Amino acid sequence: MRERLNVSIQSASLILVAAGLAWVVWSNDTSMKEMLTYLIILILLIEGLSLFLIGKVYPESHTTFKTGILASLLILFGIKIMAPDLFIPLTITVFAINFMYNFYTNGKRRQGTFKRKTGGKLKTR
Template identity: 45%
Template sequence: MNTKVNQALHTISFVLVVMVGIGGSFFLGASTRALLTYCIILVAVFEVASLALGKKFYSEKHTSYKLGLLATLLILLGIKTMMPDFFPALTITALSVNFIYNFYTLNRRTSIKRKQKKRLKS
């Protein structure tokens, strides 16, 4: 059941980012930097929720990748002020890598799961 919740979180995250991008640019007339900032915050919130719900089921490799992604998203918020020319390209790259990885892991659920520890019989 937990993988279904995780799958729903990833799908909702993807749909919300697309809706923020389309709705913000057409209806609100917001700048690209503001829209990407909202997208980063949305994805970070959903990734934290995904990590909290799936920490017992996914391997350490998956967890460390997701923590690295969260660090990347937070660093991107700093890049927004330091190097504004690189911000849109780096943000779109980070978000696309995240979504590709999410859908990859959802399709390969069985191989990414945490292995059960063997108990020694005494």
């Protein structure tokens, strides 16, 4: 059940990003930097919720990667201030990497090959 909810949350995040970017194209009220800032905040919340829901089900590598995505989204706020010319391309790159990874993990989950390994890591004598 949590995995299906996770897929729905990931789909909602993709729709939000597409809608936000479409809003910038057709509206003259919001700039691209402002909309990307709002989208980063929304994606941070969505990815945090997603990580909370399936953190114990998916492998540790997934948790590590998603934590890295969350950290890179937070770093983008500093890039917005310190190197504003790089903010838009780097933000779009982070979004693209995140969504490609989401599609990859959803495909692996459907195949049943994306599970946390069970077993003891320490052997006692």
